[in-house]
Amino acid sequence: MFVPLLASSELKEGERTVVHAEGRDLALARVHGVVYAIDNVCPHRNGELGRGDLQGYHLYCPLHAWSFDLRDGKAFFPQGAKVECFEVKEEDGRIFARRKPQG
Ligand code: FES
Numbered sequence: 001m002f003v004p005l006l007a008s009s010e011l012k013e014g015e016r017t018v019v020h021a022e023g024r025d026l027a028l029a030r031v032h033g034v035v036y037a038i039d040n041v042c043p044h045r046n047g048e049l050g051r052g053d054l055q056g057y058h059l060y061c062p063l064h065a066w067s068f069d070l071r072d073g074k075a076f077f078p079q080g081a082k083v084e085c086f087e088v089k090e091e092d093g094r095i096f097a098r099r100k101p102q103g
Contacts, residue, residue, distance in 0.1 A: 002089060002096035011035060011095065016059060018050035026086060026097060029054050029070055036070035037086040037097045049083070 005019045005028065016029035018040050025040035027050030038059070040050045047063035054060075058067040058076055067076045073085035086097040 002087075002098045005037075005095045005097055008035075008090050008093050008095055014054065016050055016052075016054045018048060021097065025050070027059055028088075028095070028097075029059060031057055031070065035088045035090060035095050037088050038068060038070055038073045039083040039085075041083070042066060042068075043081055043083060 003021050005021055011017060011028055011030050013030055016027060019026050019028055026037045027040040028035060028037050038049065040048055042049055042061040044064060044066050047061040049059045049061055049068060052060040052062040057070050059070060060067045066081060068083055069076060073083045075081035085100065087100050088095065088097045
C-alpha cells in the first residue's frame with residue numbers, strides 16, 4: 001500500500017531529504033524530475049543516506065562515503081552492498097511510496 005510522505009513542492013530538483021513513514025526512515029531524492037526512495041540507513045555503520053551528498057543518481061553516505069544508486073539501492077562502492085529501494089508515485093501534488101513486491 002502506498003503511504004503519503006510529503007508534498008511534491010517540498011522536494012525540488014536535485015534535492016534530497018529524510019522522511020519517516022511506517023516506522024522507518026526513507027531517503028528521498030528528485031533526479032531529472034523523478035522522485036526515488038531508498039532506505040535511509042547505511043548498512044556500513046548506520047549513516048543517514050538522506051543527509052549525504054547527491055551526485056547524479058548516487059547518494060553518498062555522510063560518514064564514510066559509500067554510495068548507493070537511487071534507482072535500485074545497489075552500492076557503487078563497495079560492490080555488493082545494497083539498501084532497500086521503494087516504489088514511488090506522485091499524485092495530486094503529493095509523494096507516496098510503498099515497498100516493492102519481493103520476487
Ligand atoms: S556509515 Fe555509511 S559509509 Fe560508513
